Amino acid sequence: MSITTNSAGKPTIVLVHGAFAESSSWNGVIAALLDDGHPVIAVANPLRGVAYDADHLRGVLAAIDGDVICVGHSYGGIVITNGTAGNGNVKALVYIGAFAPDTGESAADLAGRYEGSTLGETLAPVKLADGSTDLYIRQDLYHAQFAADSPAREAAVMAVTQRPIAESALAEPSGEPAWKTIPSWFLIGGKDKNIPAAAQRFMAERAGSRRTVELPEGSHAVGIPEAATVADLVREAAASTA
Numbered sequence: 001m002s003i004t005t006n007s008a009g010k011p012t013i014v015l016v017h018g019a020f021a022e023s024s025s026w027n028g029v030i031a032a033l034l035d036d037g038h039p040v041i042a043v044a045n046p047l048r049g050v051a052y053d054a055d056h057l058r059g060v061l062a063a064i065d066g067d068v069i070c071v072g073h074s075y076g077g078i079v080i081t082n083g084t085a086g087n088g089n090v091k092a093l094v095y096i097g098a099f100a101p102d103t104g105e106s107a108a109d110l111a112g113r114y115e116g117s118t119l120g121e122t123l124a125p126v127k128l129a130d131g132s133t134d135l136y137i138r139q140d141l142y143h144a145q146f147a148a149d150s151p152a153r154e155a156a157v158m159a160v161t162q163r164p165i166a167e168s169a170l171a172e173p174s175g176e177p178a179w180k181t182i183p184s185w186f187l188i189g190g191k192d193k194n195i196p197a198a199a200q201r202f203m204a205e206r207a208g209s210r211r212t213v214e215l216p217e218g219s220h221a222v223g224i225p226e227a228a229t230v231a232d233l234v235r236e237a238a239a240s241t242a
Helices: 023-035 050-062 076-083 107-111 139-146 152-161 167-171 197-206 227-239
Strands: 012-016 040-043 068-073 090-096 123-127 133-137 184-189 212-215
Touching (some): 012 023, 023 068, 040 050, 050 068, 050 076, 068 076, 068 227, 090 197, 133 139, 133 167, 184 197, 184 227, 197 212
Parallel strands (some): 184 212
16 A cells, blocks of 8 residues: 555655755645645655665655655755665656765765855754764754745744754765666755755756756755745656656
8 A cells, every 4th residue: 555645647756854844844845746636745854864864765665656756855865865776666856955965975075065055053963862963953043044035934933843963964975876877856046055056066967967947046945935946846857757
């Protein structure tokens, strides 16, 4: 039994959020895709580590019948890069302000490759009982750092509901990338303060992006105010599988 309801001729869209966000960050995109008749699932990304989170995604994908389009935001891009490799049902990858690493690269490597990321200055570490550390973005800095193109009130709610990432996940190396065999699409926010736009352009070009959309005023959370643009890019990717 599939966890989604099949729709004739429509691939299932699997949305994977990144660090400092959660599944509801996809709400605008979800509404548009449901209106189109697509089966959709927004994965609750554990944010515990690349291998762990990729295995979690593989489990979700195994419970979906038929073709799939995977969409990742931020660190979620690393998860779809790893968690879809070798899965013949995954027909396209869509990266929204996201990492698309090659083998051995980490989020920290890629974010620091080009100037412009100010994320480190905004992070608040929280020590856990097992000795590990979770990272949050400070709530008073969240709007400017993460979601400057969203209304302040909406960003304040996002700051409160953000999901932390394990500090170790940001340095964990990626495995063999699925984008070498699965077609990809990219959306870039030109004013992204987490992953510099230059780094995203580099990754999109390297992955052979079928189409790259750059929104000059877009923040790291560009997919929230620009949900319609994200949905259009996902539709394009889905149409390529028909």
